[in-house]
Amino acid sequence: MNLEYIESFIAVAKFQSLNFASEQLNISTPALSKRINHIENYFNCKLFERTRKGVFLTSKGEVVLEKLTKIQLELTELKNYTASQGSSVLRLGVLPSFAIRYQQLLENNEITKHLTVLVESNTQSLKEKLHDGFIDAFIGDISFLTEEPLFHKSLYQEKYVVMYSDKKQLTGSPSITIEALQSENLLLLNPPCDTATFIQNQLPHQHKNINFKNDFESLIASVKNSKNITVFPESLKMRTTHMNLFYKTLSNYARNIGIASYNQDTVEKLTKILNI
Incomplete structure (x- = not known):
């Protein structure tokens, strides 16, 4: 069976939706549906129940999911192990916010002897690069x-910042609650984006006042010239301080930035190298 089909099966089982799973896998819904049909033909049984509320595993589908998940993990670990052999240099993927916050550290000659660094825009992309064996770990x-x-x-906790222009004054304390955002027009970066995922998980599903931009620069420019507001990690604030904008801290929320790898020794080795 094609390894991509295994990933597709696991995604549909996880999200219980062909449409949402196809978005995460970056393939069309009809193409994903054909993959699922192929897998069911391979096992010669029905693995999903299709309903108006979503697609759900049958009892046989539950058994297949358990086995395929183990197979996927073992193959990924094997791929990462073989890719890392013969080289003392670790391949590390990081978020832009980490690269900005620790720029001097990542450019330190003693560090670069041990690391090559790849910057990706969001954690989902980093997970995919790790899964596909392009990196050994990510932050x-x-x-x-x-x-x-x-x-x-x-490694550390990072707060979120709410940013707005003089066209949209938010009075009161230097912080703002997630509940207060429910009545605001929000601009966020296109998914997959860590902040967009976080905000959409926190706000009620009926909240419709969210629009998206393709890149950080156009996002900031749109906020500056409108009554929209945006949310982003605190470390990205330094990219906007010259634009005469206003900021509040998002109350009671922070993201947990850390190292992740399929290999525990790699996590420990990176911790020592970075010494954060």
């Missing part, structure tokens, strides 16, 4: 890894 938002079979270690 991202490990708050999302509750269901992932990864070894991980927390």
